[in-house]
Amino acid sequence: MTPSTPSNFQKIQTNAGTKTVEEFRTYTQDEGTPARVIEHYRDMRRFQTLEFYERMEKKYSFENGAYRKLMTIEEAFVELENYIDASDPDLDLPNLLHLLQTAEGIRKANHPDWLQLTGLLHDMGKIMFLWGSGEDGQDGYSPNGKQWALGGDTFVVGCRIPDEAVVFPEFNELNPDMHDERYNTTHGIYELNCGLDALKFAWGHDEYMYRMLVANDAKLPREALDMIRYHSAYPWHDKGAYEHLMKDGDFERMKWVQLFNKFDLYTKDGDNELRGDKMQELWPYYKGLIEKYGLGGKLKW
Ligand SMILES: [Fe+2]
Ligand SMILES: [Fe+2]
Structure with missing residues (x-):
């Protein structure tokens, strides 16, 4: 093992995969979605409010040079080795393996190298688990840690959660903001056609x-x-929600997110050859991309 390679590469094994496209993203309370996933979405709907967002925004601020830790990408990968996503019905594998997949x-689809790096x-x-707690939905250490502020499908806070576009819409009424007239309308705190980045x-x-990438001056294109x-x-890029809040150009941007999403989702099956030794082989290539796009040194996290 080379010192610069995340140490868990050699331990990771995958199972041969056999999933069909329809078998990914099954989210219903009666069709075999794991209880931990249902609970994750119930919590996420209960606790992700505008006030919570604003608290996290402060906690994880990069303003005026703020950061929590200086680490290289490799060091962050080492930290992420034992983190397993509790929100995802399709993924029981270490997150690092998912990123490489x-x-x-x-x-393999011959997309440009910046897009490959985006995948990585x-x-x-999810590294936020280093500074989080179960109370804030950021416990990545316990086997059943609360992770509702780390992962899972997101929705816009500060306006009505669209029943027709989210998984488990039955949990929407648990969100305190949905009982607050400032936030429970289709526009809520937003102007009509305010644009994606205002949400x-x-x-x-x-x-x-x-x-984090913006704070570290990553040389990645806007699409990345x-x-x-x-x-x-998902409610936005997969279900067409929030159309009334989009502005010119946002739909073009969505196409890139949709392209990316195919790779994020359908590579999660275990059918690949990314076993430990293969990963050792791949790492120098990705290390090169990390350096090429300005992320080679110690970064602010
Ligand atoms: Fe993700
Ligand atoms: Fe992902």
Whole structure:
């Protein structure tokens, strides 16, 4: 093992995968969705409010040079080794493996290297578990840790949660903001056609990682930053919600997020050759991309 390679690469094994497209993203209370996933979404709907978002925004601020820890990407990967996503019905694998699967899927499809790197980085925002607690939905240490402010499909806070576009719409009424007339209308706190970037999606790894990359002057194109910032916004990119809040150009941007999403989702099956030794082989290539896009040194997290 080389010292710069995340140490868990050699331990990771995958099972041969056999899932069909319809078998991904099954979210119903009666069709075999794991109880932990249902609970995750119930909590997320109960606790992700505008006030919570604003509290997290302060806690994870990069303003005026603020950060919580200086780490290289490799060091962050090492921290993420034992983090397992509790919100995802399709993924019981270490997140690191998912990131490499996504990146390799994009590479095999001959997409540009910045898009491959986006695949590698897109979920790294889950690193917030280092500073989080179960109370705030950011416990990545316990086997059944509360992770409703790390991952899961996001929705816009500060306006009505669209029943027709979210998983488990029956939990929407549990959201305190949906009983507050400032926030429970279709526009809520937003102006009509205010544009995608004015929206506050439920706080999680997407928003944090976007802010982190901007704070570290990543040389990634805007499309890459969009994919990272909005990939969990399924009600928006998959169900067409929030159309009234979009402005010119936002639909073009959505197409990139949708392209990315195919790789994020359908590479989660175990059918690949990314076993430990293969990962050792791949790492120098991705290390090169990390450096090329300005993320080679110690970064602010
Ligand atoms: Fe993600
Ligand atoms: Fe992902």
